[in-house]
Amino acid sequence: MTYEQWVIVAVGACVGAGCALIGAFLVLRKIAMLGDAISHAVLPGIAIAFLLSGSRATLPMVIGAGIFGVLTVVLVGALSRTRRINEDASIGVVFPALFSVGVILISKYAAGVDLDLDCVLFGEIAYSALDTLRVGGASLGPRPLWITGGILLVNLVVVLVFFKELKLTSFDPELAAAIGISPVVMHYVLMSAVSVTVVGSFESVGAILVVAMLIVPPATAYLLTNSLAMMLVLSALCGAASAVGGYAVSAWLDCSVAGAMATVSGLMFVVALVLSPRYGLVAQAWARALLGRRMREQLVLLHLGSASAQHGTAAAELAQRFRWRAAQAERLLGGLERRKQVERVGDGWRLTSYGTEAIERAGKDVLRHADEDGGGAA
Amino acid sequence: MEWLASPTFRTVLLGATLLGAVSGVIGCFALLRRQSLLGDALAHAALPGVCVAFIVTGAKHPLSLLVGAGAAGLCGALFVMLVVRGSRIKEDSALGIVLSVFFGLGVVLLTRIQKMPAGNQSGLDQFLFGQAATLLEGDVIVFSVVGVAVLVVIALLYKELKLLCFDRAFGAILGFPMRGLEVLLTVLLVVVVVIGLSTVGVVLMVASLITPAAAARQWTDRLSRMLLLSALFGAISAAVGVVASASVSKLPTGPSIVIVSSALLLVSVLAAPRRGVLWAALRARRTAHRVRAENLLKDVYRWCERRGDFETFVPLTIVMGMRGEPGRRLYRTRDRLVRRGLLLVDGDQLKLTRQGRREAARMVRRHRLWEVYLVRRLELPADHVHRDAEAMEHALTDELVEELGALLGHPEVDPHGQPIPPREPLTEPTK
Incomplete structure (x- = not known):
């Protein structure tokens, strides 16, 4: 790989890991779309900073966009607190309004200058290596790498320093408030981090990849684990892996790098959605099927237990009783026979002593569960 | 101003207004079903469909692009449903995933198209930011047909959709196919x-759905009126936005429309009768005034009662000390009571008029009856009931107080041994 390619992959990985770390908390707090909203609503901040400073210098833009990022959160909060509009609708009306202000500012005063709307929205990660940070004439390497690396570091520090506060306010805000950790303060800490992340990553990689990396890798990780620390690690890994994989795809297909990274993160999500050992669609369908078969087997045992042991019960009778297909009844009986819980008698089936035991065991299980449920409720 | 009369402009204006109205109507249902951001996700999800349609047909037929966009949008919606129903991922994340991944895929396809011999980028900007100015007569005809079709479906299924929004479970019990209606919507x-x-592009689509609906919601509690108002707001925003962007140079249409509808929303949230924030503030202020006036009357009454003398003037400083209210506020309350003929003022001294004394006795009666109720019925200790009664006396109605009196057997003293003023207005001893 060439130097340019290394830089692109490194920038992508920094964005992926940095966004995913902070995005995990958006996903857990069910405010993922706020990330999308912020990433659009910072546009007027960028435009105003550009108009005031007259250049595309990073610092004014980051400050301008940061202000509007927090303003978005404040406005959404204020609007939904009036209780006239619920929260998701508040998000849906605030960010387009701010975005519109930004588009109008740019097209009236900055069109054709240096601030290209497409570029703000899609960024151009492919040119990362060309943009060199110079301090006092000395070249310090690619500027986007400094910015996105800095963001990764900031988010890492925020998450490590406020780990227990973020954890508690995300999962049990009432308890947090009761022991003196303000959920409101943590909300704004988190939102400030999101704003800075969005703004910094924005310029290097574009809004759409930022939104993808804020939401998709954490959602993937959420399908794989129940531990917050593990989820953060997996999110960051997924984010970085999507960047690397996305770059490979874009090199192969000769297409948009940011788009390919977002697409690969989506593929990883789909894989986790289908195949996650505990929460995947396959695992859940398998668990449901298993439960269904166990229930049907117990039905068979109970039915045989209450029927005459002398003549046995025919498979066809079972099938008719429970509205199963004949083959299905045969299959169930075959499985029970292999476990020696039923045996043939004449044309029919009857319970063995193992079968009687199995019924008793099942009955005790039911009683025990009922007991535990009762205890839990009390 | 001759552009106003030009056929092109009228086509654009008509098309955008129509779209505004139809989005306003369908947006009401999205808003009421708490799916405001679904429109945002679907708008983004349409991009790969547009690209695939272009790759397959090799040309930019508006209709095939619309079909492609629709198919991709539908895929996105189904994916959201699948993820939310089938996994532990919540709706907000599912929407974010569809939005960003589908759009990312779209960008990938788009860059592929640009590398194709026939491809160029001109369609993209239009898709992203909308380009109302390029609406053609053919487009407007398509919009009209589709828009009218959407409205007809909504009108035919009006009561079923209403059930879906407000009481899904009841609808299911009545035997309506609620899942089917959800899919249809x-x-x-x-x-x-x-x-x-x-017209408005990907990013602003959600606003043309939700903003008019949220504004309309403030003015009424009836779905039918909300739909009409929302359609009206949507149409007005679109018309004003189109006219503004045609008359001011370099003013893009989509953002202008959104700014107008956002302004309408702001006005609605602030000023809509009953629900508006300003009205609520006004109500709160009136209540605060009433409570302060009632308290002042009562304080003067209690001071006089303790002295057994309602005829001498009470120094204002004493009343001031009873509640520790800021002096200026107390003066304003006093002046209002004087204007209503309930207080007499002599320098810095106060005295209840006959009517004022009657009002005050009514308040004191409420307060003390409530205290009796708390002590006898809820068995609270007598030294715990004063603060609760301070709040309740302003909320009780006369009817309720009389029922309370009857319930308690018309007690004559409160738990602290103070007399409860009788129900009838005080009659002055005849001289």
Whole structure:
């Protein structure tokens, strides 16, 4: 790989890991779309900073966009607190309004200058290596790498320093408030981090990849684990892996790098959605099927237990009783026979002593569960 | 101003207004079903469909692009449903995933198209930011047909959709296919989003759905009126936005429309009768005034009662000390009571008029009866009931107080041994 390619992959990985770390908390707090909203609503901040400073210098833009990022959160909060509009609708009306202000500012005063709307929205990660940070004439390497690396570091520090506060306010805000950790303060800490992340990553990689990396890798990780620390690690890994994989795809297909990274993160999500050992669609369908078969087997045992042991019960009778297909009844009986819980008698089936035991065991299980449920409720 | 009369402009104006109205109507359902951001996700999800349609047909037929966009939007909606129903991922994340991944895929396809011999980028900007100015007569005809079709479906299924919004479980019990209606509503949403993209673009689509609906919601509690108002707001925003962007140079259409509808929303949230924030503030202020006036009357009454003399003037400083209210506020309350003929003022001294004394006795009666109730019925200790009664006395109605009196057997003293003023207005001893 060439130097340019290394830089692109490194920038992508920094964005992926940095966004995913902070995005995990958006996903857990069910405010993922706020990330999308912020990433659009910072546009007027960028435009105003550009108009005031007259250049595309990073610092004014980051400050301008940061202000509007927090303003978005404040406005959404204020609007939904009036209780006239619920929260998701508040998000849906605030960010387009701010975005519109930004588009109008740019097209009236900055069109054709240096601030290209497409570029703000899609960024151009492919040119990362060309943009060199110079301090006092000395070249310090690619500027986007400094910015996105800095963001990764900031988010890492925020998450490590406020780990227990973020954890508690995300999962049990009432308890947090009761022991003196303000959920409101943590909300704004988190939102400030999101704003800075969005703004910094924005310029290097574009809004759409930022939104993808804020939401998709954490959602993937959420399908794989129940531990917050593990989820953060997996999110960051997924984010970085999507960047690397996305770059490979874009090199192969000769297409948009940011788009390919977002697409690969989506593929990883789909894989986790289908195949996650505990929460995947396959695992859940398998668990449901298993439960269904166990229930049907117990039905068979109970039915045989209450029927005459002398003549046995025919498979066809079972099938008719429970509205199963004949083959299905045969299959169930075959499985029970292999476990020696039923045996043939004449044309029919009857319970063995193992079968009687199995019924008793099942009955005790039911009683025990009922007991535990009762205890839990009390 | 001759452009106002030009056929091109009228076509654009008509098309955008129509779209505004239809989005406003369908947006009401999205808003009420708490799916405001679904429109945002669907708008983004349409991009790969547009690209695939272009790759397959090799040309930019508006209709095939619309079909592609619609199919992709529908895929996105189904994916959201699948993820939310089938996994532990919540709706907000599912929407974010569809939005960003589908759009990312779209960008990938788009860059592929640009590398194709026939491809160029001109369609993209229009898709992203909308380009109302390029609406053609043919487009407007398509919009009209689709828009009218959407409205007819909504009108035919009005009561079923209403059930879906407000009481889904009841609808299911009545035997309506609620799942089917949900899917239908989603399909309608996709259709409106897809045709709306050409005026306002991807990012602002959600606003043309939700903002008029949220504004309309403030003015009424009836679905039928909300739909009409929302359509009206949507149409007005679109018309004003189009005219503004045609008359001011370099003013893009989509953002202008959104600014107008956002302004309408702001006015609605602040000033809509009953629900408006300003009205609520006004109500709160009136209540505060009433409570302060009632308290002042009562304080003077209690001071006089303790002295057994209602005829001498009470120094204001004493009343001031009773509640520790800021002096200026107390003066204003005093002046209002004087204007209503309930207080007499002599320098810095106060005295209840006959009417004022009657009012005050009414308050004291409420207060003390409530205290009796708390002590006897709820068995609270007598030294715990004063603060609660301070709040309740302003909320009780006369009817309730009399029922309370009857319930308690018309007690004559409160738990602290103070007399409860009788129900009848005080009669002055005849001289």
